[in-house]
Amino acid sequence: MHISPRNRKEAKMKTLCSWIILAATALAVPAVPESMRAGDKLKVVTSLPDLKSIAEFIGGDKVDAFAIATGFQNPHFVDPKPSYILKLSKADLFVTIGLDLETGWVPPLLNSARNSNVLKGAPGYVDASTNVPLLQVPTSVNRGEGDIHIYGNPHYWLDPAIGKIMAKNIFDGLALDRENESYYEENLKKFNERIDAKAKEWMTTMLPFRGTKIIAYHNEWVYFEQRFGLKIVDFLEPKPGIPPTPSQLAKVISEMKRENIKVIITSPYFTTESADLVARNVGGKVVTLATSVGADESIKTYVDLFDYNVAKMVEALK
Amino acid sequence: MRRIKWRIIQLCITVILFSVANAQQDSTAIADSLLVELQRQMSPQLQPQQAVARPAPSTNPDLSAIGDFRSSYTSTASRKVETYLNELELQVTSVVDPYARAEFLFSFGKDLTTGDLGIELEVGTLTSTSLPYQLQLVLGKFKPQWGKVNVLHPHYFSFVDFPKMISNFFDEEGMFMEGLSVSWLAPVNFYQEFVLEVGRVGSEPNASLVQGNNDRLLYTTHVKNFFDLSDDATLEIGLSALTGPNRYGYSTGMAGLDLTLKWKPLQFNTYKSLTWQNEVLMNKARISGMDIVQTFGAYSYVEYQIERRWFIGVRYDYSGLTDDEQQKEQAGTLLLRFQPTEFQILALQYQYSDWNHAKGISQVTLRAIFGIGRHAAHAY
Numbered sequence A: 001m002h003i004s005p006r007n008r009k010e011a012k013m014k015t016l017c018s019w020i021i022l023a024a025t026a027l028a029v030p031a032v033p034e035s036m037r038a039g040d041k042l043k044v045v046t047s048l049p050d051l052k053s054i055a056e057f058i059g060g061d062k063v064d065a066f067a068i069a070t071g072f073q074n075p076h077f078v079d080p081k082p083s084y085i086l087k088l089s090k091a092d093l094f095v096t097i098g099l100d101l102e103t104g105w106v107p108p109l110l111n112s113a114r115n116s117n118v119l120k121g122a123p124g125y126v127d128a129s130t131n132v133p134l135l136q137v138p139t140s141v142n143r144g145e146g147d148i149h150i151y152g153n154p155h156y157w158l159d160p161a162i163g164k165i166m167a168k169n170i171f172d173g174l175a176l177d178r179e180n181e182s183y184y185e186e187n188l189k190k191f192n193e194r195i196d197a198k199a200k201e202w203m204t205t206m207l208p209f210r211g212t213k214i215i216a217y218h219n220e221w222v223y224f225e226q227r228f229g230l231k232i233v234d235f236l237e238p239k240p241g242i243p244p245t246p247s248q249l250a251k252v253i254s255e256m257k258r259e260n261i262k263v264i265i266t267s268p269y270f271t272t273e274s275a276d277l278v279a280r281n282v283g284g285k286v287v288t289l290a291t292s293v294g295a296d297e298s299i300k301t302y303v304d305l306f307d308y309n310v311a312k313m314v315e316a317l318k
Numbered sequence B: 001m002r003r004i005k006w007r008i009i010q011l012c013i014t015v016i017l018f019s020v021a022n023a024q025q026d027s028t029a030i031a032d033s034l035l036v037e038l039q040r041q042m043s044p045q046l047q048p049q050q051a052v053a054r055p056a057p058s059t060n061p062d063l064s065a066i067g068d069f070r071s072s073y074t075s076t077a078s079r080k081v082e083t084y085l086n087e088l089e090l091q092v093t094s095v096v097d098p099y100a101r102a103e104f105l106f107s108f109g110k111d112l113t114t115g116d117l118g119i120e121l122e123v124g125t126l127t128s129t130s131l132p133y134q135l136q137l138v139l140g141k142f143k144p145q146w147g148k149v150n151v152l153h154p155h156y157f158s159f160v161d162f163p164k165m166i167s168n169f170f171d172e173e174g175m176f177m178e179g180l181s182v183s184w185l186a187p188v189n190f191y192q193e194f195v196l197e198v199g200r201v202g203s204e205p206n207a208s209l210v211q212g213n214n215d216r217l218l219y220t221t222h223v224k225n226f227f228d229l230s231d232d233a234t235l236e237i238g239l240s241a242l243t244g245p246n247r248y249g250y251s252t253g254m255a256g257l258d259l260t261l262k263w264k265p266l267q268f269n270t271y272k273s274l275t276w277q278n279e280v281l282m283n284k285a286r287i288s289g290m291d292i293v294q295t296f297g298a299y300s301y302v303e304y305q306i307e308r309r310w311f312i313g314v315r316y317d318y319s320g321l322t323d324d325e326q327q328k329e330q331a332g333t334l335l336l337r338f339q340p341t342e343f344q345i346l347a348l349q350y351q352y353s354d355w356n357h358a359k360g361i362s363q364v365t366l367r368a369i370f371g372i373g374r375h376a377a378h379a380y
Helices: A003-029 A049-062 A083-090 A104-111 A160-176 A178-209 A222-228 A246-259 A273-282 A301-318 B002-039 B043-052 B162-171
Strands: A043-044 A061-069 A093-096 A123-125 A213-216 A232-235 A263-266 A285-290 B062-074 B081-097 B100-108 B117-130 B134-140 B179-185 B192-201 B218-228 B233-245 B251-263 B273-286 B290-307 B310-320 B328-341 B346-355 B361-373
Touching: A043 A049, A049 A061, A049 A093, A049 A178, A049 A301, A083 A104, A083 B179, A083 B192, A093 A160, A123 A160, A160 A178, A160 A222, A160 A301, A178 A222, A178 A301, A213 A246, A222 A232, A222 A301, A232 B100, A246 A273, A263 A273, A263 B251, A273 A285, A285 A301, A285 B233, B062 B273, B162 B273, B162 B290, B162 B310, B162 B328, B179 B218
Parallel strands: A043 A061, A043 A093, A093 A123, A213 A232, A213 A263, A263 A285
Antiparallel strands: B062 B081, B062 B361, B081 B100, B100 B117, B117 B134, B134 B179, B179 B192, B192 B218, B218 B233, B233 B251, B251 B273, B273 B290, B290 B310, B310 B328, B328 B346, B346 B361
16 A cells, blocks of 8 residues: 655654653653552651551551651651652651651651652641640741750650641541541540540559659650640750760759759650769769650550550659 | 556557558549549550641742851961852742652852852752652753762762862862753663763862863763671772863763772761771863873762761872873861761861972861751751
């Protein structure tokens, strides 16, 4: 069959146009998250393991959760490894503590994840701090005061009552999966009941120690302090994020002697040399509390976190 | 008398016992009411009412300024001691809309020879955030993702100067490009990213590449492979290639290989770390109809964090030139770095370098990097 040069040109043009239209159509089709297909689990990525634990409680067997940070890591300084980008690129939901806690590592991960479903403002982005009653919200911000968080102290997950607000925020995020809404709602109710029941136990156990003065390494226990009625008098860090200095340690030693303070609380990711030095000088104790789920092998869930910390505090204060 | 005394003692004991009993009753009552109140506070309905007003959200972009001050002694220079503000970087970043974000980076620098202060737009990019199929598109002026060091801005590199292979084959601050960059995350079970970039070399030509007067463009490509060896150790292997017009009116082609091993214990990652980074660059430049120059450059460095705020480093450099097979530069560098916070870095560097094993140059440099404002976090 003979094809004229004109027809051949037209055929070529048509083929080219078809390819362009095909490519444009392919690009225009919104990417459907793999796990949103019926029967698949919702892929949840969280910044901290505490959020993962709550997400697993609410999501049950309908979610597959992954936490970027481990429980014994400093949540301010997690390395944004490319392998986490892979996780985020496939996520349906990303849950963050927010309030600039993860400002050094979450933005570069999200920016490279190529997943608009979990970017800030998208339905798959959950800020667990929504509606959380914040403490230590600064009225002015100056880096001369150390690592000050402009929105307030971000370590709010260390108050179990706030855990219920976090759970509600995660539940709201799981609204992506309308099919299982009632299942999630039922789990949220169970989570709140569990926290309320355990809270009575924790509060009763800690009641004899209300008002007890203690020292902390870093300013990250204010929510725990308020909930359990402790009184943090000073910190080993002279300013948030600044390592302990000899003059600060001398000041703390003097305060501990004057006020008969015997306990210093610290976190798993700080070395204990400074705390040990102070404790030796005042005949006190250093208690390493768990800052997150997984900080100790025995802490598997968000509830375990408070079981562990309350037991540790009681052991130190009695 | 004895009886009266006994009565008084009995009365006192009774009063004390009564008081103690009463006190116990009171404290129990207080404890119970306190417990009830505390338990009531655990109710979720009360929490939002306690919320403190948060700072108002703003659509203003993040703005930061980074200063780079240097003071140096160079053994062979006519003016041995220099002290100067090398650069001020002003960065503006923000999300543009649901589909993209933007970054602008202005550099205010001083030309040491003329003493003139110049302003340059080093980076101006629009980056897509919502392309499907794991694609990302960047357009504008940027540092190409070629190799491991080139993409960095000097303030983020451990050493005071870039490796010699970067300064000899490109420029003191590496290669810039104006054009398009497309990257794609491969659907494999480890991190593998393919990057293809096309455009013209940034407004200032570098040692190897120029903008050119014809339609010959600069093409660069990079494949990044990243592996978690354990919770504490990672390995990155990259392959790079480029081709673009050179100053002789022909093309220069380059291939590169980079390998980076990092160790950082998860639990104490702010106290200890080790980085071993290596790059090799192979250059093939046609400089006339008959002549092709083949040269190469390489560096290897180790940086160890000895304490929370202290780092030490050592680096070896070897580098040829893009258009001369006879010239070779070598350098050995020692580094001591003190980082009081994330916003300030003080570095003291000693470097011994020579060309073709001739009399060497000793240089000692003190650098201070200091940043203010909200600077976008760097990639791993």
